[in-house]
Amino acid sequence: MIFKSMGKNSLLLAVFALLTALILASTDRVTEGPIAEAERIAAQKALLEIVPLERHNNDLLVDTQAIPEKYWPLLGLDDGGKIHIARYNNQPVAAIIPSISSEGYSGDIAMIVGINFDGTIAGVRVIEHRETPGLGDKVDLRKSDWILSFNGKSLANPQLDGWNVKKDQGVFDQFTGATITPRAVIHQIARTLQYFSDDNERLLISIQPDNSVIANDGQDLQ
Amino acid sequence: MSEVTFSEVTKNGLWTNNPALVQLLGLCPLLAVTGTVVNALGLGLATLMVLLGSNIIVSLIRRHVSDAVRLPVFVIIIATFVTCAELLMKAFTYELYQILGIFIPLIVTNCAILGRAEAFASKNSVGMAALDGLMMGLGFMIALLLLGAIRELLGQGTLFVDMNLLFGTGASDWVLKPFGDNYSFLVAILPPGAFLVMGMLMAIKNVIDEQLKRREKAKTPVPVKGAKRIRTTGHIS
Numbered sequence: 001m002i003f004k005s006m007g008k009n010s011l012l013l014a015v016f017a018l019l020t021a022l023i024l025a026s027t028d029r030v031t032e033g034p035i036a037e038a039e040r041i042a043a044q045k046a047l048l049e050i051v052p053l054e055r056h057n058n059d060l061l062v063d064t065q066a067i068p069e070k071y072w073p074l075l076g077l078d079d080g081g082k083i084h085i086a087r088y089n090n091q092p093v094a095a096i097i098p099s100i101s102s103e104g105y106s107g108d109i110a111m112i113v114g115i116n117f118d119g120t121i122a123g124v125r126v127i128e129h130r131e132t133p134g135l136g137d138k139v140d141l142r143k144s145d146w147i148l149s150f151n152g153k154s155l156a157n158p159q160l161d162g163w164n165v166k167k168d169q170g171v172f173d174q175f176t177g178a179t180i181t182p183r184a185v186i187h188q189i190a191r192t193l194q195y196f197s198d199d200n201e202r203l204l205i206s207i208q209p210d211n212s213v214i215a216n217d218g219q220d221l222q
Numbered sequence: 223m224s225e226v227t228f229s230e231v232t233k234n235g236l237w238t239n240n241p242a243l244v245q246l247l248g249l250c251p252l253l254a255v256t257g258t259v260v261n262a263l264g265l266g267l268a269t270l271m272v273l274l275g276s277n278i279i280v281s282l283i284r285r286h287v288s289d290a291v292r293l294p295v296f297v298i299i300i301a302t303f304v305t306c307a308e309l310l311m312k313a314f315t316y317e318l319y320q321i322l323g324i325f326i327p328l329i330v331t332n333c334a335i336l337g338r339a340e341a342f343a344s345k346n347s348v349g350m351a352a353l354d355g356l357m358m359g360l361g362f363m364i365a366l367l368l369l370g371a372i373r374e375l376l377g378q379g380t381l382f383v384d385m386n387l388l389f390g391t392g393a394s395d396w397v398l399k400p401f402g403d404n405y406s407f408l409v410a411i412l413p414p415g416a417f418l419v420m421g422m423l424m425a426i427k428n429v430i431d432e433q434l435k436r437r438e439k440a441k442t443p444v445p446v447k448g449a450k451r452i453r454t455t456g457h458i459s
Contacts, residue, residue: 005288005290008288009288009290012287012288012291012295013295016295016299017298020298020299023302023306024306027310031309031312035309035312035316038312039316041316042316132408133411134408134411135408
């Protein structure tokens with residue numbers, strides 16, 4: 001008796017599990033393409049803001065370099081990451097480097113830092129953060145254009161001790177009511193510049209040999 | 223099971239038994255994502271779809287599922303709908319999906335959904351179950367929208383900001399700024415603001431209910447207490 005009802009019930013459950021698994025699998029199949037496309041566009045959007053299409057003509061998403069493991073701590077990366085290289089007619093223009101600050105007020109602040117190959121900053125965007133709305137979230141370009149004040153800056157301009165908020169004798173503005181967040185962002189940008197000056201020879205050299213291949217790729221995609 | 227009527231189910235979902243304001247179910251996403259109207263609308267729509275779908279399917283299979291496996295089956299159905307909703311949002315409203323983040327998969331734990339499957343859909347016809355899902359979902363969504371609108375307006379002085387995340391680029395100029403550009407009132411955006419506004423909404427609903435009850439009472443004629451008679455017998459001294 002009990003075995004009979006057990007058998008019936010487990011059969012019923014199995015049928016439902018199978019049916020729902022089928023539904024899920026087909027939804028997954030249908031949405032796979034659009035999701036990949038949406039992710040691609042989202043990733044590309046931030047990159048294009050930093051190095052606009054006038055300044056490069058390769059596919060930023062394909063043209064990438066891995067970051068050597070010894071630099072991960074400097075950039076705050078736990079699982080490594082990719083540097084996107086922007087080129088114009090094969091000539092490297094800028095590198096877009098992922099960087100994460102752990103000094104944020106609540107949690108990590110993830111950003112991407114675009115650095116021109118002459119060492120100046122092409123642009124910085126905070127792509128993920130959980131800073132206080134209305135105070136710390138001014139690092140987000142949608143809330144304030146503070147983040148644009150880094151454009152054109154480099155390790156020499158200002159000098160290293162100038163890479164701080166004004167409160168700490170630096171040259172960059174803090175926000176009213178929030179010092180920790182801008183401080184975290186400024187420090188992390190300085191570290192990213194440091195990384196770039198240490199590693200840019202490798203970035204420049206390692207891309208020379210396959211120039212022709214990449215150039216073809218670039219043209220196909222344009 | 224007594225028959226339920228169309229208007230009863232509608233009124234129950236939208237007002238009398240509103241999942242957010244009366245049953246207080248699903249408060250975690252409710253309070254967490256209602257910083258702006260667009261977030262509220264996104265989560266509200268997703269919840270509505272899941273509730274409608276799960277109510278229909280649960281009602282369809284109600285005669286074929288034994289009591290012993292009823293709950294696991296309901297949970298499987300709800301989880302399936304939630305996952306589908308998540309995939310669809312990821313595919314077509316990617317940025318909104320990123321903002322709502324963990325709260326989309328968390329719809330599965332919204333007790334309002336399992337509650338309706340168990341309390342209503344498993345005992346009523348498909349049509350009524352669908353109506354119940356729709357009305358409960360709408361009731362939840364309206365509460366979300368009210369919260370979102372009030373918090374967005376009080377907190378950052380805007381209304382309908384970022385609607386393009388849901389309605390395409392044409393909607394980016396829907397934003398209203400009644401208080402000018404530099405207004406902000408932090409508390410309303412932070413979690414305490416969510417609780418405060420929610421409390422206000424519940425209080426307002428209770429006041430309205432109270433008023434309605436009083437008016438109802440005033441309408442029905444009060445039976446005169448013990449009709450007065452003058453005693454005419456006995457001694458008068």
